[in-house]
Amino acid sequence: MQARRNRDLQDQTADANVFRVGLESKGKGDVSEKESSSDFLATFLTEIGKAKLLTREEEIELSRRVKKSVELQNLRARVSEELGREATHAEWAKAQGCSVYSLRRKLREGELARHKLLATNLRLVVSVAKKYLRCGVELSDLVAAGTMGLSKGVEKFDPNRGYKLSTYVHWWIRQAVTRAVADHSRTIRLPVHVHETLGRLRRAKAQLASEGEIANVKNLANTLGLSERKIDNVLKLKYKTRSMNEEVSPNNRMEEGSTMDNFIADPDAETRPWKELEADFLQANVKNVLLDQLDPRERDIIRLRFGFGRTDGRTMTLDVISQRYGVSRERIRQLETVAVRKLKLLSQGKELHRYCY
Missing domain, CATH: 1.10.10 (Arc Repressor Mutant, subunit A)
Structure with a gap:
């Protein structure tokens, strides 16, 4: 009996090692940065393919060991809560009514059983993850998330209810993968x-x-x-955000290093030069009219109100100008009205009216 148990433990250890190799293969050296998703998938499938498929009886037995291990962990949590500190293995074993050796053996069996169930169901993880390949998350990340969901499903599985493990954990895998897509596929996260x-x-x-x-x-x-x-x-909401600094793949029309920002059209590109030229022309006309037709005070008020003759184009309010001249705000408004009326009566008034207003 003991020899058979030892053989079972050896088989479970071998399958657990396959599980670890499959998950860690992409973390050796710079493999994860150099291999494409297809390369990773091929390597991963090769590794997990080494795990032997389980019979229904083996699946039930391993699931019971996992369930027992979970119950022991829950027991330790309750004992630790009662003690107000982390329970020792002796206190833990006493609460369970067994020896420390027996406790550790059950924990070891449960952990190895969990790894074997994980290793033999990783094909299902890859199958689910591949359905979300075009959602903006790398395959390796989808598989990692799906494996976490598989692990949670294995721990919660109850073999006494008559369901197959793969049927039960499929929901947990899909939930973990879709949550990863929701959290990491977009710059701005969607619910x-x-x-x-x-x-x-x-x-x-x-x-x-x-x-x-x-x-x-x-x-x-x-x-x-x-x-x-x-x-x-x-x-x-289906459209994804893209960085303005993202490089565009070079071809025969694009220079290497071109970014998205280089290809955004300027809606005013056609009209802006003409608008600037027209503004300069009107500015010059207004300046000439002001110099020739208005008295100095009217000329000064118009310049201050509309920013004529200033390099920065800044304007002043009626209150500021009134303080400058030492008169009321209403008086400055009256002088401005008179000056504008004069401009409208001039021969160039149509062009100037379009500029003043």
Whole structure:
């Protein structure tokens, strides 16, 4: 009996090592930075393929060992809470009613059983992760997140309910992967439920296309049972943000090192030079008229109010000008009105009116 148990432990240790190699293979040296996602997937599948598939009886037995280990960990947490400190192995074993040796053996068996269940279900993790490859997260990160979900599912699995482990943990894997996509696929994070709605929209579009229907907002709303307004709002969120400093792949038309910022159109590129030229022309005309037709005080008030003759183009308020001349604000307004009226009556008044207002 003891010899059989030792052989089981050796087999579980070997499979656990396969599990560790599969997860750590991308962390050796600079492999993770140099290998593409396809290379990583091939390496990972090769490693996890070494783990033997389990029979139904083996799966149940290993799951029971894991469940027992989880119960022991929960027991230690309760004992530690009662003591107000971390319980020792002796106190832990006493609460369980067994020896320290027996306690450690059960923990060891549970840990090895957990690793074996993980190793034999990593194919399922890869299968789920591959469905989210185009969501902006690297495959290695998706697999890592899915493995965490698998681990949680293995610990919560109850073999006495009659379900297969793979059926139960599939939900945990998918939840972990979709959460990773929601958290890391975008610069501006979207809530998980929005990502789920976007996924439903993609599937609905594919369904409508297969039926020969147009995937417009109305048809999508009818298919998903959502309002057209919500569909429209969610569709606006499908576009991803991109850095203005992101380099554009060079080709025969682009220089190497070109960024997104170099390719944004200037809406005023065509008209700006002409506008600046027109402004300079009007400025010169106004200056000539002011010098020739207005008295010094009117000329000064107009210059201060409209910023004529100043390199920075700054203007002054009626209050500031009134303090400068030592008269009321209303008097400055009257003088300004008279000066503007004179400008309108001049032969160049049409052009100047367009500039003054």
